[in-house]
Amino acid sequence: MIILKDIVKEYDNIIALKDINLKIDSGELVILKGVSGSGKSTILSLIAGINRPTLGEVIVDNRRVSKLQDRFASLYRRESIGFIFQKYNLIPNLTVSDNILTPLIPINLREDEVRERLDKVLKEFNILDKRDIVVKNLSGGEQQRVAIARAFINNPKIIIADEPTANLDEVLSMSFIDIVKNLKDNKKIIIIATHDPIFFDLDIVDRLIEIKNGKIL
Numbered sequence: 001m002i003i004l005k006d007i008v009k010e011y012d013n014i015i016a017l018k019d020i021n022l023k024i025d026s027g028e029l030v031i032l033k034g035v036s037g038s039g040k041s042t043i044l045s046l047i048a049g050i051n052r053p054t055l056g057e058v059i060v061d062n063r064r065v066s067k068l069q070d071r072f073a074s075l076y077r078r079e080s081i082g083f084i085f086q087k088y089n090l091i092p093n094l095t096v097s098d099n100i101l102t103p104l105i106p107i108n109l110r111e112d113e114v115r116e117r118l119d120k121v122l123k124e125f126n127i128l129d130k131r132d133i134v135v136k137n138l139s140g141g142e143q144q145r146v147a148i149a150r151a152f153i154n155n156p157k158i159i160i161a162d163e164p165t166a167n168l169d170e171v172l173s174m175s176f177i178d179i180v181k182n183l184k185d186n187k188k189i190i191i192i193a194t195h196d197p198i199f200f201d202l203d204i205v206d207r208l209i210e211i212k213n214g215k216i217l
Contacts (some may be wrong), residue, residue, distance in 0.1 A: 001023070001024070001025055001026060001045060001058075001062075002024040002046070002058075002060050002158070003022070003023050003057075003058070003059040004020050004023075004058055005021060006020075006055065007019075007021070007046065007053045007056035007057075007058070007213075008020075008054045008056055009042055009051070009053050013025075015214055016039055016138045016214050017042055017043065018215055020043065020056070020208050020215070022109055022209070022216065025192065026208065027187045027188070027189065028190070029180070029184050029190045029205050029206050030190070030193065030194050030205075030207045030208075030209060031193075031194060031199050031205050031207070031208045032044075032076060032134075032193040032194070033194065033199075033209065033210045034121055034211035035212075036090055036141055039213070039214040039215075040211050042050060042214075043193070043195065043211070043212065045057050046066065047060070047065070047081075047160065048077055048160055053185065060076075060158070064182060066169045072213075078107070078154065079154065079156070080156055080158055081156050081158050082156035082161060084143075084147055084151050084160065084162070085147065085162060086162050086164065088143050088144060088146070090143060091135065094134070094135060095131070095132050095133060095135070096135060096138070097118060097132065099113065099146055101118060101151060104117070111125075116210060118131075118153070118189060120149055123147065124141055124149070124182070125146075125148055125149045125152075126145065127142060127163045130142060133156075138166060138189050140172065141168065141172040141175060144164070144172070153198075157188065158188065158189045158191070159183055159188050159191070160192075161191070161192045164194070165196045165198065166194075170198075177202065186206055
């Protein structure tokens, strides 16, 4: 469960979020709807422990994430959060496998366990035949699948996606939605920040929350 309680976030005396109160239950797929600059990405960054609120608390599974010191916040992200970035944030000169495995670098896992996790996500996101290809040589849709596989390699409880279809055409956007359906079947919390109307009428969406000028409407 995720709770945002009485959240205020300021940047250089500019209020990015004000009076945000939000509860997201396990297994929910929540869409944060709003134009660029509305505050959607800021909410995601608070849930992920990337930023801290100016006022208020972020609580995940009874843990006050907003109070964590940096090294514990990093551990929380590594263990609990899978982040799908708008521009993928892949390392272009590394292979698909190497990109996917980057979240595992700080973790001391046995080689066979690493290989097992990698094979699982490569199969799940239909990129098994791409494992040794350098990422810069992939199509946009393939790169997105690599980014999703990387977000999933640690089997996180929470999947966060920030404008995931902004750089995709309609066909690839529908492909992403198919992937989201599969993720929801795994009982993850999924939070997608977007202004893409393709998400707004999906039957798999539990809640559509509109953000405007840093407030929940």
